[in-house]
Amino acid sequence: MNKWPKSEEVLKTNEQWIPGGVVSLNRKSDPNICFTRGNGSRVWDIEGNEYIDYQAGFAATFLGHNDPDINEAVRQALSSDTVLMGAGPTNLEGRFAELFCKNVPTVESLQITSTGSEATYHAMRIARAVTGRDHVIIIQGGYNGWHNDVAGNVISSLADVGPRVSPGEYPFDAMSAGIPEVHKSLVHVINYNDLDSVRYILKRFPVACLIIEPILQNIGIVKPQPGYLEGLRKLADEAGFLLIFDEVKTGFRHAIGGYQSICGIQPDLSTFGKAVANGYPLGVIGGKKEYLDYFVHPDKAKRVLIAGTYNAFPLTTVAAIATLQKLTSPVHNVYEHVNTLGQMLEDGLNTIFSATGRPFHLARQGSAYCLYFMDHAPVDFHDIAEHHDFALDKTYRVKLIEKGIFNFPLPIKQGSISFAHSVQDIEETLERTEDVVSHLFKKTLSTQIA
Numbered sequence: 001m002n003k004w005p006k007s008e009e010v011l012k013t014n015e016q017w018i019p020g021g022v023v024s025l026n027r028k029s030d031p032n033i034c035f036t037r038g039n040g041s042r043v044w045d046i047e048g049n050e051y052i053d054y055q056a057g058f059a060a061t062f063l064g065h066n067d068p069d070i071n072e073a074v075r076q077a078l079s080s081d082t083v084l085m086g087a088g089p090t091n092l093e094g095r096f097a098e099l100f101c102k103n104v105p106t107v108e109s110l111q112i113t114s115t116g117s118e119a120t121y122h123a124m125r126i127a128r129a130v131t132g133r134d135h136v137i138i139i140q141g142g143y144n145g146w147h148n149d150v151a152g153n154v155i156s157s158l159a160d161v162g163p164r165v166s167p168g169e170y171p172f173d174a175m176s177a178g179i180p181e182v183h184k185s186l187v188h189v190i191n192y193n194d195l196d197s198v199r200y201i202l203k204r205f206p207v208a209c210l211i212i213e214p215i216l217q218n219i220g221i222v223k224p225q226p227g228y229l230e231g232l233r234k235l236a237d238e239a240g241f242l243l244i245f246d247e248v249k250t251g252f253r254h255a256i257g258g259y260q261s262i263c264g265i266q267p268d269l270s271t272f273g274k275a276v277a278n279g280y281p282l283g284v285i286g287g288k289k290e291y292l293d294y295f296v297h298p299d300k301a302k303r304v305l306i307a308g309t310y311n312a313f314p315l316t317t318v319a320a321i322a323t324l325q326k327l328t329s330p331v332h333n334v335y336e337h338v339n340t341l342g343q344m345l346e347d348g349l350n351t352i353f354s355a356t357g358r359p360f361h362l363a364r365q366g367s368a369y370c371l372y373f374m375d376h377a378p379v380d381f382h383d384i385a386e387h388h389d390f391a392l393d394k395t396y397r398v399k400l401i402e403k404g405i406f407n408f409p410l411p412i413k414q415g416s417i418s419f420a421h422s423v424q425d426i427e428e429t430l431e432r433t434e435d436v437v438s439h440l441f442k443k444t445l446s447t448q449i450a
Contacts, residue, residue, distance in 0.1 A: 124211060246270075
């Protein structure tokens with residue numbers, strides 16, 4: 001029985017005009033739910049069901065849905081005759097850039113895009129212009145956008161990428177048709193936490209850049225092992241490629257200076273998005289000025305193009321300024337609040353699942369978390385693919401949704417706590433989770449006995 005019939009009707013209606021019925025196919029899910037309203041930590045679907053939300057627009061709404069301070073800033077902009085001119089500089093983009101650079105010490109200069117994918121695209125193009133090389137390294141299980149260089153190897157099957165190899169690389173498991181084979185030959189896929197495979201590629205190809213999420217947050221929460229990010233920085237300096245940190249997800253969710261301010265590693269270029277404008281569509285590419293200046297290089301042959309009518313769109317830029325101001329405000333103590341809630345959720349889930357006697361690991365970084373049904377912290381994608389119970393993960397997520405706890409119903413997708421969440425939200429989440437787990441594992445045990 002379909003518990004969301006109105007949502008199904010919306011999808012079927014959309015499919016008449018939109019391929020797949022959804023304008024970003026990453027949003028398609030099972031169960032299919034059409035959400036119509038969000039406020040703070042809660043969302044409501046078209047059926048009228050209420051959920052405590054841990055999806056947060058794929059981690060974008062860090063302050064919560066419809067944050068009143070961000071909404072007020074946008075309302076004021078709307079009432080002040082703000083216009084999109086498409087000509088000349090604006091005060092807003094300058095204010096945002098200054099505020100951003102002052103709060104992210106590794107960013108000396110920046111450019112603004114409309115999406116994170118555009119930002120990673122430009123970062124890799126700069127790296128090729130700077131180095132005069134064409135080959136790039138990406139990480140198995142990382143997600144860096146939709147463009148040709150990176151549209152592959154996120155949640156692949158072992159049948160598609162093969163068993164673990166080290167040192168070595170994996171096949172480019174394309175997420176999309178239409179990527180030329182000659183283009184794929186320039187992209188080298190390796191596992192996270194594997195410096196030997198970086199060395200392997202460097203010996204064989206002229207590498208322009210390595211792009212990496214400093215924590216893999218599209219396959220849950222996979223953290224760098226001691227010395228890994230330091231090793232990448234050293235290899236980049238020795239071999240002359242640019243180290244790019246994709247902080248579109250990790251960025252302002254973990255610290256005002258990005259995860260790089262936590263790990264103490266300075267990349268050459270960084271990309272940001274999502275939480276930087278609390279869900280408004282804005283991306284950032286920033287880093288060392290000598291590299292950003294390739295956008296205005298005096299030599300036309302070395303100059304990198306950046307263009308976009310909606311880059312630094314007034315309303316999104318206002319939202320981003322207001323977001324940064326709130327994140328840095330000592331009155332709100334955003335990071336202290338979400339970290340406290342994150343620890344509370346981690347402690348509660350550990351208690352609940354320890355009682356089951358089943359293998360699990362709760363991975364968390366600040367407000368981001370993922371529950372793995374395996375007995376250790378994952379070190380890379382192959383570790384997850386070989387040891388995680390994907391079927392149980394899917395069942396667990398769907399049962400939580402039925403109880404009014406929403407996270408994306410796809411195994412190993414990150415959960416996200418927002419500033420709008422409260423202690424009561426976490427307590428309710430743990431109560432409902434305990435109810436789901438008690439029934440889920442009782443049923444599993446009964447099946448095993450039978």
